[in-house]
Amino acid sequence: MRLGLFLPISLLCITIAAGPAAAQEGGAPMLSALDKTALPGVMAKAVDGFIIPGYRNLSRATASLAATSAALCAEPSEAALQASRSAFAEVVQTWSQIEIIRLGPALEQNRFERFLFYPDRKSTGLKQVQAILAKSDESATDVERLRAKSVAVQGLGALEYVLHGKGADGLAGKGAGFRCRYGHAIAGNLEAIAGELRAAWEKPDGIQAAWKAPGPDNPLFRDNKEAATELLGVLIHSVEMVKDQRLRTFYAGTISGKPGKDNPKLAIYWRSNQTMPSISANFRGLQTFFETSGMQQLLPADSRSIAASVKFLLKTLTSAADRIDGPIDAALGDDERRAVLGFIALNTADLLDRLNRDFGGAIGLGAGFSFADGD
Template identity: 55%
Template sequence: MKPIVFGLLTALGLATTALAQDATLAPPALHAEAVPAVLQKAVDDFIRPGYRHFRNEASLLEKDMHAFCAAPTEAGLQTARDAFGKTVASWSTIEIVRVGPIIENNRFERILFYPDRKSTGLKQVQAMLAKPDESATSVATLKDKSVAMQGLGALEFVLYGTGSEKLSTEKGGFRCRYGAAIAGNLVRLGDELVTEWDRPGGIQDAWKHPGPENPVFRDGREAITELLGILVHGSETIRDQRIENFYKGEENNTFPKQAIYWRSGKTWASIEGNIEGLRTLLKVSGMVELVNEDTRSIVSSIDFVAKSLSRVAGTIDPDVENAVTDPAERAKLDFLLLNSKDLILRLNNDYGGAIGLAAGFSFSDGD
């Protein structure tokens, strides 16, 4: 794998050189006439379909969980686990959007409570399974409990954690019914997100029609800055929370059991989904139309880096404990660390500069 990784690094270096040359050809400017179309496509072609897809996959998961609980078999358990994987994949793509309705009423944390640095959520789920509480088996009452007990992390432990081997032998068991309620709660949250983004006069209109009377965006620049912020913060999350949370590139500083979805082996599928979400949003929204033609290679270079990250992530051993110890796998992890930082800089500095954000602007600094 090392020759491939270093070959990619060389290619990225060449892309950086070309980018630096292109960036000097024209002064930065935001093509204001392209803003309305970009915002509309971001909402209608990425955000709204993304939440619908998540809601639909969660609905299938709930159906499979109820069927499995009623007639538990090994095959039924595998079906439920497969549906969990598809739900994780659908969520991972739209997860990069951390603005709007998703951050209201703790919806994000209810869907995914991570990172759980003090194992707060894990301890709560384990306590629930050790001392069953029937109120956790109904969506109507589960939604009022700790956010850490309601989402994908909790359901992963139900399906893959200690004691999950008994699921296929207990018809209508508490653990299974609790898992089905979690799936139902994901459907509930997905429904809320779809409803909020589809509602006339709501958040979608605020995005599509910035202006002086708009309570969210006073002008197109504010809206585009928010859109770019989704990409920048999404890239930062991949590096800071998804990778560095368990691997910092140091020999004795690895914590594989802090990786997201490590029990189910979905760590890299989730990270790959995050990256593909970034690539899709950048492409389908037409953000390339916002910059001068002479500097549009900035966008293609960003996609080049993101595509390389996605490709390498998809080859890493799903067993995170093996990934952090095997030299060939660690080379891939090092590649992700190095080039995810590059992705952040290209989005924040290069693209941000190309649309005329002030020198020194940094999303990380909250400017």
């Protein structure tokens, strides 16, 4: 990898981000009004073009994972183990695109935390998973009984440890029956949750109906401003999540290049080397959500440049994340890849400001309003 490929892009990102902000005098938001006629169509395209297809993809990926884990348990082999690990990676990347929809059905019945318990700062979940494996707790091999246990032992983090943690290579042999059955139960649980999420959004008179028709009788969005706030909030809270919960947990670098203390083992999916593929998928999901929904249509004509720069930043961040492969501790120890991480951190913060201040301000949500602070 050549660092020179990134420096001009970084400067270009900074220049683009500074453009519309410079048009604001004294920090006052650029004024414009939300295009209310465009909003219902944008909301509908977000549902039909991104959310429902995203959950359908997740449902297919988890079904494949459940099938490969069943095959591994039936006939253990190195090939079967690698197939299960590949299916796990596919679920991680599929989930990482749709996990930006952290609302509605995803929050009901703790579905989000049951699918992915992260961050696990005190290793509480890890200890619980290790205890299940040490005790060969058979109740964890039944999907229904597993669902009643801690959220930390039934999702992607738990399955990653089963497939990639200490002792995981034994899954290729005949002596790993319990570990494999536990992993298969987790896969079945993930498939069930994905199916529930898909069904909730596919229901014609359910949440999709509320998204498509804001109004005084709508249980979620009484007016267009509330609907626009939710729509833009998906982007802002997701970018904030990547910045604070994904990058900052393991990368301690600064823009000046003076690193603090890195924590590679706090990185999400570090055991399976899916840290950066998942972050890339987060950015790709945001890019697809933004473009598929046609959010630029909410902007007045004189502010459309904001949408162009948001698209550019998302595409550039996705490409940058794709260039960091392998173990995350190795990337942190490599000057060139570390510089790319710094580039991603810098421009993720820039993107957050672009969405929160510039886009929000342009559609009338900027004055005294901060998505990032939850106001």
